[in-house]
Amino acid sequence: MSVFWALCRQHMVLAWRGGHTTLAVAFLFIGVTLMPFGLGPELALLQALAPGLLWVVLVMTLLTSLDRVFQADYEDGSLDQMMLMPLPLEFVVLAKLLGHYIALVVPLLLAVPLAGLLLNLAPAHLPMLLLAMAAGSPALVLLGGIGASLAVSVRRGGLLTVLLSLPFYVPVMIFGAGATQQALAGEIDATRLAILCLFSLASLLAAPVAMAAALRNAVR
């Protein structure tokens, strides 16, 4: 068990030190800032679109950050070592993704309210938005991890990771962004949240197996 937490901590330390956290949060804000330039500064319009826009920018930020999760290890030989550690590869993958989640996704979720401010997000929508994002983000990280692990042996495989992960993201985004659209002020859309949690749970069970298979294939 301590091997699991050591891996998790190592990934977090590397993410913080490498500036990935700052970069991701900055990317979130930059993405959100681009929206008014594209859509016009009219606040009413931005407010109507804000939850969806925030979901899109969050997804894009996650996708661009995920391709480095395994690639750095593949390049410096750590992937070989991970296969020999006293922990099954599936759990190694989970440990790294948990580290990624704590180091990157949690700060992103904390930054969303601020970013929402830029888009004039209605305060009433914020709780539902955050709940939906919190429920769906494990699925996003795990499913994106599948794309990242398939593309790990490709140098500059960032775009490939995005292309491979996007079809998996469509269902999560439909329910995630939809949760905010439909919810009235302060109301919790339980069905959608439940489905998001279901996606996250299912990904938690299935994705590590797929990722481990892809990584074993890359190491050959």
Added chain:
Amino acid sequence: MTENTMPKPQKKFLPVPYAKPADLQLAGVACTRGMRRLFEGVSFRLKAGDGLALYGPNGSGKTSLLRQIAGFLPLAAGTLSIADKAPYGVHFMGHADALKNALSVGETLAFEAALWGAPKAKDPLLDTDRWLTHLGLEGRAWQAVGDLSAGQRRRLALAKLCLAPRPIWLLDEPMTALDEAGRHLVNALAGAHLAAGGVLVASSHVPLDFTTDALTLGAAA
């Protein structure tokens, strides 16, 4: 070193003998990379205390054979058996040193100890200094790994071999980038490992002192 005998293991390196003596056997192993057959019919048996040196020209499949034993690469033919294999009984040291540039040397040691399941030390700081001295990296605990020279990185990569004892060592060109002191270190570590009942397979372009047997790949091609 001019002697041909294995260097006597120094006291400070003497590990506790491995509980289950290692036993590694290959029979008729072949390897295919892409569409080329690299080698076939490789057979040997290593019992506790045996060290095999792998020689051969570039591209003859030395690294591939090591990766097959480690389990990364499947066997194209033949069998590989490791007697009494506790799961995770292999250490693999490849060309890539698997070090993270952003970490300091001390942190690397701490993480390696945790990742490989090394027994917890009573006083971690004291332990770090001890290991650094063993590895010849005294006083570099706070130095970033990215600032180390190639030889120093190789020394640090040896850390996991010391921290977590495992009966089978697979070393891919262990003498690369090491100065004379570094080569002494590898000889001493390997000698202690074999004395404790482990086995090792090491590929190399230069003759190795700590091995008891040799196999040359690509010779019959």
Added chain:
Amino acid sequence: MWKALENISAFYANPTRFMNLAARLHAPLWGLALCVLAYGLFRALTVPEDYQQGETVKIMFVHVPAAWMALFGYSFIFAASVTALIFRHPLGHVAARAAAPIGATFTLIALVTGSLWGQPMWGTWWVWDARLTSMLVLLFIYLGYIAIWQAIDEPTRAARTAALLAVVGFINVPIVKFSVDWWNTLHQPASVSRLARPALHADFLYPLLIMGVGFLLLFFALTLTRMQMEILRQKLRTRRMLGQ
């Protein structure tokens, strides 16, 4: 029966034997495919006019079978990948790789014909109708699969990675379909009508099925041809590598 199938597939795992079989099947398969398609088109074009949608409904005879083939194509890739990964049949990778661009093209045809069909009704060239949206996501799934073959240099590793993607991605297809359907029913503005399928009485059903069969035969003919091309390409590569 399983044993017989196993023996047959093992027999044809040898590329040379497969090529012999393929050479014998090539002409008849193409001939049959083109004949069925010709007949199907004839039946489709002579179907009585639909009072609601007039002539444009005839696009359905291309759109619907193309959509069927788009889904069938990915199922074929999944089955071939499973055969290659789990049963270690060497032709599985070849078959999957060969079928991918064909399935992708059928998806594209389904999208374009769907857009053409709907344009007179909607007034625009695209709506986020449930079926069209699912087809679009399916197109990206195909593109991702093809991208792996192109991105990874080493052929054996590319083959295994692509097969893994196909197997893992297959479960996603029904999930996407379900999600998009739900998403669409909630967002449906009243003014936009969906691609209404006319009531399928016999006049429409039979030509549709014939076109479906024709497209299926076309799919297999194209895939077989591409498999032959791929095997020849591999032979050429091996010869070059051995310096012949």
